[in-house]
Structure formats: structure tokens, C-alpha cells
Amino acid sequence: MPPISLDEPSGRYLSFAEREEIALLWAQGRGVREIGRMIGRDAGTISRELRRNAATRAGKQEYRATVAQWKAQQAAKRPKTAKLVSNPRLREYVQDRLSGAVRRAGGELVAGPTPRAWKGRNKPRREDRRWATAWSPEQISNRLKLDFPDDESMRISHEAIYQSLFIQGRGALKRELVACLRTGRALRVPRARARQRRDGMVTPEVMISQRPAEVEDRAVPGHWEGDLIIGLDRSAIGTLVERTTRFTLLLHLPRMDGWGAEARSKNGPALAGHGAEAVREAIAAAITALPEQLRRTLTWDRGKELAQHAKLTIDTGVQVYFADPHSPWQRGTNENTNGLLRQYFPKGTDLARWNTDELEAVTATLNGRPRKALGWRTPGEALNDLLSSTQDSGVATTG
Numbered sequence: 082m083p084p085i086s087l088d089e090p091s092g093r094y095l096s097f098a099e100r101e102e103i104a105l106l107w108a109q110g111r112g113v114r115e116i117g118r119m120i121g122r123d124a125g126t127i128s129r130e131l132r133r134n135a136a137t138r139a140g141k142q143e144y145r146a147t148v149a150q151w152k153a154q155q156a157a158k159r160p161k162t163a164k165l166v167s168n169p170r171l172r173e174y175v176q177d178r179l180s181g182a183v184r185r186a187g188g189e190l191v192a193g194p195t196p197r198a199w200k201g202r203n204k205p206r207r208e209d210r211r212w213a214t215a216w217s218p219e220q221i222s223n224r225l226k227l228d229f230p231d232d233e234s235m236r237i238s239h240e241a242i243y244q245s246l247f248i249q250g251r252g253a254l255k256r257e258l259v260a261c262l263r264t265g266r267a268l269r270v271p272r273a274r275a276r277q278r279r280d281g282m283v284t285p286e287v288m289i290s291q292r293p294a295e296v297e298d299r300a301v302p303g304h305w306e307g308d309l310i311i312g313l314d315r316s317a318i319g320t321l322v323e324r325t326t327r328f329t330l331l332l333h334l335p336r337m338d339g340w341g342a343e344a345r346s347k348n349g350p351a352l353a354g355h356g357a358e359a360v361r362e363a364i365a366a367a368i369t370a371l372p373e374q375l376r377r378t379l380t381w382d383r384g385k386e387l388a389q390h391a392k393l394t395i396d397t398g399v400q401v402y403f404a405d406p407h408s409p410w411q412r413g414t415n416e417n418t419n420g421l422l423r424q425y426f427p428k429g430t431d432l433a434r435w436n437t438d439e440l441e442a443v444t445a446t447l448n449g450r451p452r453k454a455l456g457w458r459t460p461g462e463a464l465n466d467l468l469s470s471t472q473d474s475g476v477a478t479t480g
Contacts (some may be wrong), residue, residue: 095130095153096123100146164237165245165253171225171235172253175242178221179254179261181214183425183446191442193425199257201267208427212443213261215424216450218242225455227366263424283383283403287390289411292402296378299325303377304465305399306415307364309334309386310422312432315353318440320364322418323375326463327455329418329447331440334362336433354433357388361396368397374471378402380412392404421447 095103099120106116113131117124132155134149135142164171183191191307192211192260218239229235242245245253247268247307259267285291302325307318319332337359340352351359370378378400390401404411425443448461455463 094157095126097146097150099479100130100149100153103127104144104146104149107131160229163245163253164241168234171237174225174235175221175237176254176258178189178224183212183214183442185438185442188447191439193439194430199260201256202353206365210265210424210427211260212425213262214446214450216260217263218246219453220451223453224451227451227457239248239279243449258314263421266431267423283390285398287402289380289402289404292378292380296324301377302326302471303375305368305377305379306381306412307379307387308382308412308415308419309355309360309384310419310426310432311428312426312428314431314433315355316431316433317355318422318426318432318435319360320415320419320422321364321367321379322415323460323464324414326460326467327414327418327452328460328464329444330367331422331444332360332367333435333437333440334359334363334433339422355386357386360386361389364393365396368399372468373398380404381414381416382409388394418447 099122102120102185103116106119112120113127115125116122120127130149131144132154133273135144136148157167165175183193185191191212194209196209196211221242222237222239225235225237242254246256246259246262259265295301305321306324307319307321309319311317316336317334319334321330321332322328334354336354337352340354351357364379368379376397376399379393380402381390381404383403383406387393387401387403390403394400396402409416422443426435445461448464449459451457451459452463458466
């Protein structure tokens, strides 16, 4: 064993003297919280030290200060070979989840738009972006534990993936893969604040304060949140998200005949495709295709596109409620989903060009991405589990 250095570190890391104290107190049967209080360190620091730097000879863990100091010094040596460099299998898994192609439910490839060549600049704006599987590094990191439960070599932190993308010299992943991240940023910068949304006229009876209390805890499925994402030239796509499973539905809202050829009139038909009647019909078509237990309530923004909410309730049996003005957090699940969808439908692009099949492909991709809120299951898996536990065996699931 090489000689142990007794030079005091900066204070951020444990010293050899502290490790001797930990070894003595641990041998006396003291707990990690008590040890932390006695030496002035956080209990999490003590717990990690005992787990990471314990001696493992003879098949059992015993904490010795000299062994722990040596292991800490070995781990601190730089430069270190990045895990994504030394593990090709892990690197292939990460790259595939970041940049994998978007496919229809049957497996057919959807090409998506043709983006401009990536030049290494910051977040692209008002330009088409490449459609990709686009799992986030945190999704990839935690999904590895489910896909490879017995293979410890298939583990990596989300921060290591980010560093491999953002820090020059890590070298494991191609730099242009940052364009496959949801934000598309080439640098780590704070997010811009969202613009305020326009108000709509609603009655007190359908305000969110009148919504049943069971909606809040997400224990009962069938409660949805919805909104529109707006694109260039007043194009739009409708979004519906189920609060319990985060299952997403996209509403195709094509432009009507005469758009662009007729002058806009104040009280004329909404030729852009997302007028009150068009939105009501699209929501009704999507909601009525679901099992009855998944049709309870819908919480919408205060936009006038849902002015026919009373007729929607009559047609579908879904009670509609509206959020308070300038309160997007009251529909947080939907706001988060709309942010994810901007990976495929960036602001400032024409959303009317995508047909129903292409929207279904993006829907399948989003519902096939693992979610932290679901224990790293996908929304599709969560919905199938829910339906299989509540429906008769003869009723088909979402597949």
C-alpha cells in the first residue's frame, strides 16, 4: 500500500484525522447522525463515507481509516477516464435515448422536419429542430436501473451525461447531441420567463375553486388538463394530459378553407383552426374514445377557444373548469407537458403543416418516455397498469 498523505485538505473533504474519529465511533456502535454531530459533518457525508470507502476484504465491509483514506485518494486522482468513454455499451444506450428516431405506433419511421446544420450556437429560435426520442439525462440515468437491475456497470448519473455534452474535453458524446435535449441549449443558461396569456370569459360556476377535491391528490384517474400551443400564423395544436398517469393526447387543429384568402373579420369564423367549435369537436373526439372511468373533469386555461365548454360537457360528460387568471401553476402538469412538446414543435414555426399521423407519432414518443413522477415508468405503462387493475379482462388497453 502506498504511503498515506496526512496533508490537511481544504475542508471540503474529510481529513485522515476525521476518518480515524469515524472509525472509532463506528466501532463503538454510534449512528451516522451522532457521528456527524460529534465531528461537525453532515450525516449524509458520514453515510457516504462508510458506504464508499469501507474495506471489503473477506467479503464483508469493515471501515478502517487507513483503507478509507487510500480509497479516497485513488478516487480523487485526475484526469479520470469518463465512464461513457470506457463503456461502449453504456454510451450506445445513452446516445440512442437522446437521439433515437421518432416512430409511429407500428414502428414506421417519421422523418420530421429538416433542420439547419448545427453550428454550436445557443438555443435555436424560430427554426425547425430535429425530432428525436429526446429522453432527458435524468430519465436515462434512472431508467437504467429498471432496464438493467442486475448490471452495475450500466449506471451513470445525469450530471455525468450533461458534462459529457456541455464540457469540452469529456469527449464521450458528440457535441451536437445538445440539440436533442428538450431545451436545445448549447450552454447552461437560466430559462426565460413565459409570456402572459390572454384572459377569457368564464362563469363563477366553472372556476377551479369549484373543482372536486379529489382532483388535487391525483389518486383518482380521469382528470385532465388542457391548453393550446400556438405557432406561426396563428397555427395551433391542442394538448390534453391526464393528471394521474401524465398520459398525453394531441389534438389536430387544421386550418379551415378560406384561410389566407379571405380578409379577417372580427366576428367571422375562426379560419385559423382553433376556434371554439373546432376545439370542442377535437376534444370531444379524443375524450369519447377513452374508457368511461377516464372521463371525469377537464381543467383549461382561460382562453376563449373553450367558450363552448357547456356543450362539451353535454356531449362528453366531462365537467370543465377554468384556472384563475395568470396562474399557470394550477395546470402545472399541462404546462410541463407543453414545454416537453416544444422539443418537436418549436415556437415560431407553422404547426398546421403536421398531419394526424405525425401528431400520433409524437404522442407515442412522449408517452413512451420514462417520468420521474411515475417512478421512471412511462405514461403508457402507467395507464396500462391502471386500466388492467380497474377494467374487465376483455377490455383492451392502450397497448
